[in-house]
Amino acid sequence: MCNQAADLDSIACCVALGVSYGATPFIPIPHKELRLRREAEWLLKECSIPLDSIAFLGEADPVDAEEIILVDHNILHPEYKALAPKITEVIDHHKDECRLAAARTIVQTGSCATLVGQRLLNNYTTSANPSLPQNLAMLLLGAILIDTRCLAQRHPTTELDRKVAAQLAEISGCSSRALYDKLWNLKSDLSVFTPQELLAKDYKEVVTLRAKVGFCAIYGALESISESLMEQAEIFRQSRQLDHLVLMSAYYQGEELHKELALVPDCSWNQETIAYLDSKGAQLEPKSVIGGIRVYSQKNTDYSRKQILPFIKEILG
Numbered sequence: 001m002c003n004q005a006a007d008l009d010s011i012a013c014c015v016a017l018g019v020s021y022g023a024t025p026f027i028p029i030p031h032k033e034l035r036l037r038r039e040a041e042w043l044l045k046e047c048s049i050p051l052d053s054i055a056f057l058g059e060a061d062p063v064d065a066e067e068i069i070l071v072d073h074n075i076l077h078p079e080y081k082a083l084a085p086k087i088t089e090v091i092d093h094h095k096d097e098c099r100l101a102a103a104r105t106i107v108q109t110g111s112c113a114t115l116v117g118q119r120l121l122n123n124y125t126t127s128a129n130p131s132l133p134q135n136l137a138m139l140l141l142g143a144i145l146i147d148t149r150c151l152a153q154r155h156p157t158t159e160l161d162r163k164v165a166a167q168l169a170e171i172s173g174c175s176s177r178a179l180y181d182k183l184w185n186l187k188s189d190l191s192v193f194t195p196q197e198l199l200a201k202d203y204k205e206v207v208t209l210r211a212k213v214g215f216c217a218i219y220g221a222l223e224s225i226s227e228s229l230m231e232q233a234e235i236f237r238q239s240r241q242l243d244h245l246v247l248m249s250a251y252y253q254g255e256e257l258h259k260e261l262a263l264v265p266d267c268s269w270n271q272e273t274i275a276y277l278d279s280k281g282a283q284l285e286p287k288s289v290i291g292g293i294r295v296y297s298q299k300n301t302d303y304s305r306k307q308i309l310p311f312i313k314e315i316l317g
């Protein structure tokens with residue numbers, strides 16, 4: 001079972017493990033939302049993974065499964081709380097907040113596909129299964145390349161990411177550069193999406209006793225997306241009954257990575273939150289105001305949602 005955002009990493013891990021273990025991969029988004037993840041849609045097809053071998057949200061109830069392996073996350077969304085006793089294993093690269101009684105492989109690598117790749121490379125060494133199939137190697141390699149910017153990004157790429165990617169590239173026969181360029185072009189072409197689709201494309205939420213907070217990861221400078229972005233964000237926030245919505249954007253200008261953060265709606269909680277994130281090293285500087293919402297430039301570009309989300313959870317207590 002993959003995470004709520006169902007990004008390429010999560011989907012690749014879930015599908016590769018499912019295929020290898022003869023289990024059904026569960027992706028908790030409606031099938032029709034796969035088209036919002038164009039790079040994932042393309043890569044699954046390129047790797048000859050039949051979409052009817054995957055269970056999307058509404059097509060199967062994970063509660064009917066006998067055993068579940070969580071990939072690319074280690075805390076269950078409250079909606080899936082009932083699954084806890086069925087979870088036998090967790091493979092993840094996020095901050096370890098796991099309270100499940102399951103076997104764990106939680107290592108802070110650039111991509112969870114590195115950990116799944118390492119596992120499968122080790123499993124496929126018997127005479128009955130001499131090698132990881134080419135298509136699964138390509139699927140996992142694609143996810144690692146996207147998460148580590150073709151292994152070039154200083155953070156969060158680790159030695160293990162490089163090592164596993166090299167092995168997967170060899171098995172798949174893929175040029176890492178060519179595969180990365182294709183995936184990146186698909187991922188960064190946002191012209192086909194409406195603002196609501198962009199907000200939903202890579203979305204996670206946190207629910208505590210005090211508040212429900214959503215996190216939208218967006219590729220592109222916030223001011224370049226739509227003049228009505230903040231109005232759209234407010235509609236999105238209300239439709240999901242969120243107290244706060246955190247917009248996090250990342251984009252490149254040439255080789256330079258930029259990140260931004262904005263909090264919707266404009267309220268007193270925002271200042272407290274910005275101050276807390278700053279105390280944790282986010283280095284937020286006021287950049288502009290769009291539709292009445294302050295946009296901050298996040299100078300510490302090593303921080304992504306992986307770090308910001310747990311910090312905000314700390315504020316919510």
Ligand SMILES: [Mn+2]
Nearest residue numbers: 009010072112
């Ligand atoms: Mn991941």
